[in-house]
Amino acid sequence: MKIALVGIGKIAVDQHVPAIAASPDWELTATVSRSGRVNGIEAFTGISEMLAARPDIETVSLCLPPVPRFAVAQEVLRAGRHLMLEKPPGATLSEVHALERLAQAQGVSLFATWHSRMAYGVAGAKAWLAGKQLHRGRIIWREDVRKWHPGQDWIFEAGGMGVFDPGINALSxxxxxxxxxxxxxxxxxxxxxxxxxxxxxxxxxxQNIQADFDFRQEGPQTWDMEFETSGGHLALRMGGNMLEIDGKETAGESDIMGEYPALYACMTELVRDRRSDVDLSPMMLVADAFTLGRRNIVDAFEF
Amino acid sequence: MKIALVGIGKIAVDQHVPAIAASPDWELTATVSRSGRVNGIEAFTGISEMLAARPDIETVSLCLPPVPRFAVAQEVLRAGRHLMLEKPPGATLSEVHALERLAQAQGVSLFATWHSRMAYGVAGAKAWLAGKQLHRGRIIWREDVRKWHPGQDWIFEAGGMGVFDPGINALSxxxxxxxxxxxxxxxxxxxxxxxxxxxxxxxxxxQNIQADFDFRQEGPQTWDMEFETSGGHLALRMGGNMLEIDGKETAGESDIMGEYPALYACMTELVRDRRSDVDLSPMMLVADAFTLGRRNIVDAFEF
Incomplete structure (x- = not known):
């Protein structure tokens, strides 16, 4: 199936392009980006042109920052194409609900992806936690914004979510x-x-769970969560990719394909079945943090 | 039906007590408040005591500020009582979803009230707008916080919502x-x-709608919204209580009972039918504003 990728920045190049290339289901047929492009792939600079020129491309994947994403997403759905959204699926909850209604009205599939849910240890952690009593949970998500988002000022603009951009992966x-x-x-x-x-x-x-998100971590990076339960201790490390039970690393499942390839495999199924998958619970927790949270003003930050 | 009122502050005294007194359905049987009380009504200082002492009271109405509300609400539902919440129904979206699940599990009614929806002009405005094309809308909600929330520091604390406390009435x-x-x-x-x-x-x-909320309005207070549509101009003034079509005030409907009496009449029906009514759309728009909004720092405020 033909797919177009919109927003050729760091995450598209690092993750989406290789995942599509490795997929037996998808063929990267066009890109849309003001300046980025992918070698050998037809490149457009505007979404409207691409949609008009390539009616044969039935699915579009968006890797744009949250604030400009809505207008493009709306145009894709109005053109009757299936749509896959990089996380977070929008700048606000209400705009994603608007996209859901539009996708439903158009009879196309909408997939609000959460790549970290596809990490190697997540399914095993979920299975192990089922039925156990949770006593305490602790999430530490500390990374260096200069390394992972070099010069990306949008992340610190209103609606850019700041440290919740990685933190929402933990919440997902x-x-x-x-x-x-x-x-x-x-x-x-x-x-x-x-x-x-x-x-x-x-x-x-x-439920006695705390999370600590920080964008100022230099040196080793930390994406860990640990839970004390009635049945022992579980740790998920490396952003969900390493699962430890009672201090012992469990064997990875060899048939799991990695985060972005797994997302594109899900999208295949959603499009085939004309279903959507839009779970806003991680984003709701971020909105709740902005609503309820105390604000401290700290040192100015420059990349 | 017997009802207990929790949180005997300004809104309880101004609105809830008279509305319950005027209702043919409800009898105010107990109050719970650290210091407030209502003449002639049994007064408790803690929710647990009241729930234990008065199993005959099947319905509880909460008029607490949003942040302390959840723990009390949870205790009421766990005790198997029906629950009515003053707006906003909580400090976060996720906690109200938790209350919804709990009410459902307990088989009791939960009513997240929005008193402004019961204002005299609202039903007429809704009927008039149906099927018309909206060109433009403008909401102005400006009031004096010193007059309406005298000394209520909680409103400016984290989770107190500030100007969104009245603004959410407009959004409702x-x-x-x-x-x-x-x-x-x-x-x-x-x-x-x-x-x-x-x-x-x-x-x-x-849809070309703007809202302007301000807590610093001295002199005349403004709670207005105006809409330009394909079928003319609609204005709702006085917090939804006065409806104007093309500049002419429409006749009020004499059978409408006023905001708080109407809420208690709704609660009667919900309890009788064992239904809940929890619409979080106004609160979602506030959470979206906190998530997406730019922050300006302005002059310090003291009551």
């Missing part, structure tokens, strides 16, 4: 693996004096 | 009367230098 895992839904009970966010989005956040959830 | 009307769902496209918020919640906010919605 958490909302997937826990046996019962979570709710936020408190939050504190650090806003650089010269920026509109937080560089760090500490969240408290019911 | 807007989401009720418009023929199609709204989504936010931009927001700007003014935070006093010494406070954790905004004192003013300007919101942009799709």
């Amino acid at each position: 895992i958490l909302t997937e693996i826990l046996p019962t839904p979570l709710h936020l009970t408190g939050a504190e966010m650090d806003f650089p004096a010269n920026r509109q989005a937080p560089i760090a956040a500490r969240l408290d959830f019911a | 009307i807007l989401t009720e009367i418009l023929p199609t769902p709204l989504h936010l496209t931009g927001a700007e918020m003014d935070f006093p230098a010494n406070r954790q919640a905004p004192i003013a906010a300007r919101l942009d919605f799709a």
Whole structure:
């Protein structure tokens, strides 16, 4: 099936292009980007041109930052194409609900992806936690924004989500693996004096779960979560890719394909079955943190 | 039916107590409040005591600020009582979803009230707007926080919502009367230098709708919304209580009972039918504004 990729930046080049290339189902047929392109693939600079020129491309995958994403997503759906959204699926909950309604009205598939849910250890963690009593959970998600988002000022603009851009990956895992839904009970966010989005956040959830997100981590990077339960201790490390039970690493499942290839495999099924998959629970927790959270002003940040 | 009122502050005394007194369905049987009480009504200082002492009271109405509300709400539902929540129904979307699940599991009714939806002009505005093309909408909600929330510091604390406490009334009307769902496209918020919640906010919605919320309005207060449509001009003034079509005030419907009496009449029906009514769309738009909005720091505010 033919697919077009919109927004040829770091995540598209690092993840989407290789995942599509490796897929038996998808053929990258066009790109849309103001300046980026992929060797050997027809390149457009505007979504409208691409949609008009290539009615044969039935599916579009968007890798744009959250704020400009809605207008493009709306145009794709109005043109009757299936749509796959990089996380987070939009800048606001209400705009993603609007996309859901539009996809349904158009009879096309909408997939709000959460790549971290496809990490190697996630399904195993979910299975192990099922039926156990949770005593305590701790999430530490600390990375260097200069390394992972070099010069990407949009991430600190209003709606860019700041440290919740990686933090929402943790929340997407958490909302997937826990046996019962979570709710936020408190939050504190650090806003650089010269920026509109937080560089760090500490969240408290019911069920004695805490999360610590920080964009200022130099040296080793940490994407870990640990849970104490009635049945022992579980740790998910490396962004969900390594699962430890009671301190012992479990064997990876050899048939799992990696995060982005798994997303494109899901999209194949959604398009074939004309279904959508839009779970906004990670994004709702971020919106709740912005609503409930205390704001501290901290040192200005420059890339 | 017997009802207990929790949180005997300004809104309880001004609105809930008279509405219950005027209702043919409800009898105010107990109050719960640290310091407030209602003459002639049994007064408790803690929710647990009241629930234990009065198993005959099957319904509880909460008028607490949003942040402390959840723990009390959870206790009421766990005790198998029906629950009515003053707006906003909680501090976060995720906690209200948790209450919804709990009410369902307990087989009791949960009513997340939006009193402004019961204002005299709202049903007429909704009927008039149905089927018309909306060209433009403008909401102005400006009031004096010192007059309506004298000394209520909680409103400017994290989770207190600031100017969204009245603004959500406008959003509750807007989401009720418009023929199609709204989504936010931009927001700007003014935070006093010494406070954790905004004192003013300007919101942009799709469909060419703008809202201007301000807590610093002295002199005449304004709670107006106006719409230009394919079929003429509609204005709702006085917080939804006065409806004007093409500049002419329409006759009020004499059988409408006023905001809080109407809420208690709805609660009667919900309890009788064992149904719940939880519409979070106004609160989602507030969460979206906090997520997407630019933050300006403005002059410190003291009551």
